[in-house]
Amino acid sequence: MGITALVFSLGAVVLAEMGDKTQLLAMAFAAKYKASKVMMGVFLATILNHALAVVVGHMLTRFDTIQVWIQGIAALSFLFFGLWTIRGDKLEGEENRTTKFGAVLTVAIAFFIAEMGDKTQLTTVALAAKFPTNPLWILSGTTLGMLIADGVGIIVGVVLCKKIPERTVKLISAAVFIFFGFLGSYQVMRNDLGLSTDIIMLTMTVLYALTAAATIYLLKKEKGQETTESVPPACCPIKKEI
Secondary structure: OHHHHHHHHHHHHHHHHOOOHHHHHHHHHHOOEOHHHHHHHHHHHHHHHHHHHHHHHHHHOOOHHHHHHHHHHHHHHHHHHHHHHHHOOOOOOHHHOOOOOOHHHHHHHHHHHHHOOOHHHHHHHHHHHHOOOOHHHHHHHHHHHHHHHHHHHHHHHHHOOOOOOHHHHHHHHHHHHHHHHHHHHHHHHHHHOOOOHHHHHHHHHHHHHHHHHHHHHHHHHHHHOOOOOOOOHHHOOOOOEO
């Protein structure tokens, strides 16, 4: 069960982080500092941030009387994360944050603040609620997932100076999240709530219709907006600041 939690959380966070604001932030910082220092800052911020998320998710599962509802909310949250992924994120000046403590702490502080309330942190909360007996495995998986996703972003976007296929990545990630959201919702209704097949099918149909409508709306809204680069041009010239 521990390995399952590790693999599931690693995959979920890699998907959540691809094209996410914090991945863009890591790429922007890699244009200023050595990639190794950026990754160390990301690691420190992620450990602390996701440890808090795991604690919150784990504490929620201690309320036995609402355990089923927590699992249901955790399942539905994956649908929400899928739609959030389609909507996309953008930097809001976090990459310009500086401190007097050097590159690693500068990145760690900015990354920690940017991650508060972000999709990957909320995903970690949901994962901790889904696997309540494996908090350390969840923390290990989500942290490793962040390092993989941000490392890929830095290598592709900064070192190779290539544009990540943002739309393709977003749609694949969103589809996986939505799939697990539907699967989890079905399992809660069937195994935990013991609902009849008719009610389950009706509820799933409503969920599908709402999710499809939201997806179509977000895709149309995206088309109406001006296309933006997923990798800022400033990311290509690599500096060697301390």
